[in-house]
Every structure is written in C-alpha cells, then in structure tokens.
Amino acid sequence: MSTTAYQFSESFARAMDAQDPLRNYRSNFHFPKIEGQEAIYFCGNSLGLQPKPTEAYIQRELQNWAEKAVDGHFYGEDAWYHIRKKSKPALAQIVGAHEHEVVAMNNLSTNLHLLMVSFYRPTAGKFKIITESGAFPSDMYMLETQVRFHGFEPDQAIIEIGPRPGEYTIRTEDIIEAIHSHQDQLALVMMAGLQYYTGQVFDMKAISQACQQVGVPVGFDLAHAAGNVPLQLHNWGVDFATWCSYKYLNSGPGNVSGVFVHERHAENPTLPRFAGWWGHDEAERFKMEKGFKPMFGADGWQLANSNVLALAAHQASLDIFQEVGMTKLRKKSELLTGYLEFLIREISGTSGVLEIITPTNVHERGCQLSLLIHKGGKAVFDEFYKNGVVGDWRNPNVIRLAPTPLYNNFLDVYLFAKILEQSLQKFA
Template identity: 50%
Template structure:
C-alpha cells in the first residue's frame, strides 16, 4: 500500500474505515480541550462508555437484592461469568470450557505452575525468553526456589543473537531441542512487552511437546490484540490480563486457559478453593475437594462481579466489531502507517533518529511499535506528552506506541508522527 505523510490522506483513510464508529464506544482523554492522541492501549486500554452502565446495573442489583443477588435478578451472580466465556473463547481460540475468569495475571501464572510445573531430579528446568516481563521472571524464580532448585542453573533464557534485538523462531526451537532431556516447562510470552515481538506460539508448543515438556503462555500483550488459537496449538495452559487491549479497567480481572486434554488428569496438583468445586454439589459444603470439570475447576475464590461487569462491557464491543480478525486487519494498517511515518522522518532529517525495534514483518507483531530514540530520548517522550501524544516510556531510551483498532484512527497516527518530527527541532537534536 502507498502511504502519504499528510493530514488529508489520514482523514481519507478514516472516512473509509469500516470500524470507525467503535471509537465512539470509548472515553478519550482530553488535552487542552481536544481529544488526546492515546497510543498506550498496550499498557491500559481506554474506558468503554458502557462500563459505567454495566457497573451500575450490578450496584443496583446489590442494592435491590443484597445477598440474594447471587441467585435472583436479571443476571444472577452465581452464573454471571458464564456470559463472558463465549466471547473470551472466540478471542483466544479456545472452547468455553477451557476458559476461566479469575484473579490477576501473576496469581494465575503461579496457580498454573502449581499444576503444570512438575519437576524431578532429571527434568526440572524452565525455558523462557530473556527479557520477559519482570513479574514472569520473579514468578518463575520463586517457583523454582519453592521446589528446591537454583534459578541460576534451572532457568534457560533465550536471548537474541549478537547485534539483533528480537528472537528467531529457529533459535527458540533449537534451544528447546538442545535441552530436551532437562526441560519440565516452557513459559513464553505471546508478545514480548519491550520489543513488541509476536512469537510463533504454535511452533513453540509443538517443539516443547516433542521435548516432553509442558508449554504455557503469558498472553498479557496478545489477548485482544492478535489472533490466538490456544486449543488448536495444543498449549497446555495460558494466562492473560484484561486491562490492556481488552479495556477492562486498571487491575481488571484476569483469566486462564487449560486445554481440555487435562480435564481428567488426576495427577495434576492444584491449589483448591470452594469456587472451583463441583457446581451441582457446591452448596452441600462437604469435605474433600471435587473439581468442577473444565478450567473452572482451577478457580479458587469467589467471582468479583464488579470487575467482571467492566470486563463484559469491553467484551461486548469486541463481539459487535466481529471479533479479532477485522480488528487485526485495521491494526496492521495503522501500525504500518506509523512505521512509514517514522521511516519518513529519518529520511527527511538524513539520519536514523528513530529506530523501530519491533519486527517489520506484520506476522511477527501486534499493534505495538517500540521505538529507540537515538538521542535525548526522555526529552522526546516528554515533548510528546506535553503535546497530547500519550505513549509509554521504557528505560533507557524506548517509546512504545500502540495504535488500537477499536478507538485509534489514522489521524491519531499522523499526529503522533508529526509530533515526533517536530520534537527533533524543538529539542535541537
């Protein structure tokens, strides 16, 4: 596609955008009396307009029914989560029974590792990408120490080749094969938070299973962003948060996937709680845990209905938009346009002021572009913020910009590119 670096072109693209009306479903932050250019959905998605309504409905049910709200009203709380499962299953390429909604991301990673990290004296190592989000690293380290292993020797981290910033799939596969006899678990991000690289999860899962290891994914930056097929890819488990691309509020409810092949596996350990007990026997209050069939058997605590109400407000928008495929098509165009503008800036100034470290291949990225600023990086970021361009800063010199197809426009992207160009002169680079 031939892109143009001018406002008229961007506005024309917006006029022909079949998803343009979904921007009206969200509340856009304001800057100096105008809509800000919000390119930070990779960190916190915008608030759906319907969130207040959905939340108020459940506050009203609490007011009207009190404890009976679990069993009465238009949406009894005991089964409230069931209404969210079809949309989530569609977004994540899963069967509804393979999905559960609970806790926060790192808590769910720990709960999944209780079940799927089963080390012995020979197989005890965990493989992950170098530079994974720190919380994942901390969770893995603590799990290893809990089992009596030294993270220094029990974690295998795969780093990019010299002078490269992202991983090659063949290197990941080779590392799995080279350590096949010692691997107990592979835990990989779907998308690396720093570089924005989308990993080949299907290939990783296949290689991991050939090596005899369990395979799980952290989908924090992938869920609601890129097409995912957890069931078909044969992942053993996955976890995600909902407050990034799924727009479900700061600290919003998380979720987990457990492949149906594990539903009857009684050798798996799990930390049990009343909410994961067999539904038809739950209120008999009997001793001895009997897990609900499916991923919901991994639940521990009572559903937080107010968090789920906000989650539902966003998931309903995804459903109205036709799911992840049309959104991904638009997102690829937005991200490619941003890439074009950044490269055009470098051409105009005659040097590489901005370097995109996210893969150029759209099959290896989602909506995020991570941009290294060669000089005065924090000053550039501050200039963007001062001019209503809301992105995300990562030390020491990276600005993450993420055009989200549900609410961002080509005009947003053009304004971000314009600000990046003006920053060069304003800061006298």
C-alpha cells in the same frame, strides 16, 4: 495495502478514516485530555481506554446488590452464582479456545502461580524452564520464586533465550533448538506470547509443537497478546495460558485476569492444583463437604467466588469485542500500525536517530511499535506529552506506541507524526 500506497498527508489519513468500517467504535470510548484537548492515546498496551457503557454495566450490578442483596447470587437475569459464564463466549473467540477451556478469575500473576502449581512438576533430573530474556518483571519474579520453592536455584533452573548479537528480537529457531537441546532436563516452557519491550509476537504454534515433540508442557503469558493478535490456543495445543484484561481488553485498571487450560487436562485427576470452593463441582458446592472434586475444564482452577463488579466492567468491553470480532480488528491493526511505521521511516530517513526494534513482518507483531531513540531520549518523549501524545517510556531509551484499532484512527497517527517531526527537530 503496501507501504508504497501510504501518504504523509492529512487528506490521506482522513480518507482512510472515512472508509474504515470500524470508525464509529471510536465514539464508544472516553479519551483523556491534556491541557483541555483530547489526547492522542497510544498507550493501550499499558491501560486501555474506558468504554462508555462501562458505567451502566457496573451500575446495573450495584442496583442488583441494592435491591436483592444476597439473593442476587441466585435470582435475576445475571445471577452472580453463574456470572463467570457470561464472559466465556467472547474470551473463547479472542484466544481461540472452547468455552470450557477459559474462565475469568483472579489477576495475572496469581494465575501464573496457580498454573505453575499444575504444570511445573520438576524432578531431580528434569527441572529446567525455558523463557525469553528480558521478560516482564512479574514473570521473572514468578519463575524465580517457583523454582526456589522446589529447591532449585534460578541461575541453574531458568534458561533465558535472547536475541543474537546485534539483533533486538529472538529467532524462533533459537527457541526451538533450545527446547530440543535441553529436553532431557526440561520441565516447562513458559514465556510471553508477545514480548512487552520489543513488541515481538512469538511463533506460539511452532513453540507448542516443539514442546509436544519432546513431551514438555508449554504455557504463555498473553498480557500483551490477548485482544491484540490472532490466537488459536486450542488448535496450537498450548497447555495453559493467562492474560490480564486491562490492556487491549479495556476492562479497567488492575481488573480481572483470564486463564486457558487445554481440554486434554480438563479431567486429569493426577494433575495437582491449589483448590478453592469455587473450583469444586458446582452441583455439590453447597453441600460443604470434604473432598475436592474439580469442575470440568478451566473452571476447576477457580478459587473464590467471582468479583461481580469487576466482571461487569470486563463485560462492557467484551461485548464490543464480540460485536466487532478479531478478524476485523486485526485487519485494521495491520493497516494502522503499517501507517505509523511508514511515517516514522519517512520522518527519520537516514538520520539514524530513530530505530524501530519491533519486527517489520506483520505476523511477528501486533499494534505496538517500539522506537529506540539514539539522540534526544526522554526529552523527545516529554515533548510528545506536552503536545498531547500519551505513549509509554521504557528505560533506557525506548518509546512504545500502540495505535489500538478499536479506538485509534489514521488521523491520530498522522497528527502524532507531525508532533514527532517537530520534537526531533527540537531535541535531536
């Protein structure tokens, strides 16, 4: 649908919802309330809503624990010893991978450190890392401490690629040029797949190809990309990636992360890693002997046994994703985010009060739009909340809004636009 076909009217929004093939999935989620009214929830980029089946999924494992105790590891339909395998089909579809290339484990920051052990192997001559400027703090701290662990200083080892003057997003050609110009000293490219602040989706395929040309490993933090935008990690040749499951994957606050390791590394004996017994050869695990033998694929990076209750909550959402599929989600997401963009531009006009810093090109964004507010600032955001809108404020003056296709609809977007209009009239 082109922007010329969008309309700033409630009847249009309701008509779009009536023909939405995913409209019934909204009823699968719990919505928070503000002043007793169901909120307009545009904060799935920070914490996804709870799927209604989640309680039953967790209760089933609590019952298994109550009835079987330690025998739950080995008996029953979903014996805990193999419970990680249940999430693999959905995760593989979501990130574009083979099932043996993905596994749910730990949390995102832990996984980034573990993967850096394997893929950041600096030498005196090749020790630099390329990342995006303004990366999420966890990534910045992780990179800083990793390079210091190897005896280097962050300001010498970390190359941050930022937007050009007067721009908000990073050009792909600038990233690729940096890869080629620093190749003699470059040990790794590790960056977000989707920039949390601006909402820009990076061209992971082009970046990966550039890394392959110069023989440098590449990894991505997909915290804001997994479950949001189409991914083809295997085909793109990405070496490794990790993500959280509590944003677009709706698995609960702080819940389990996932990792991807390309199959070309599946049985590489020279690749170092920090080992744990759950990554050891499954057939020999209970021999309890010395000598680590990693499992094939991403499973070989596991440390400890699976968090069963966390995986149960994770599975409640993944089953919905597998039923819907990323293709349908993406199609709706483009329409929904496009409608939000249209309405914001209709309201702001030529006033200059609002500026969308997220790319207009649908291939360079997911369902998040970041709004730069030049007048009114936090007061406008607070007015949103008073009127039932849950978004996300980022200093100094950016509001992030994420109409999530699994549970948001066009009426949500229209109602938000009316609140935005009122808030700007009051404070801007």
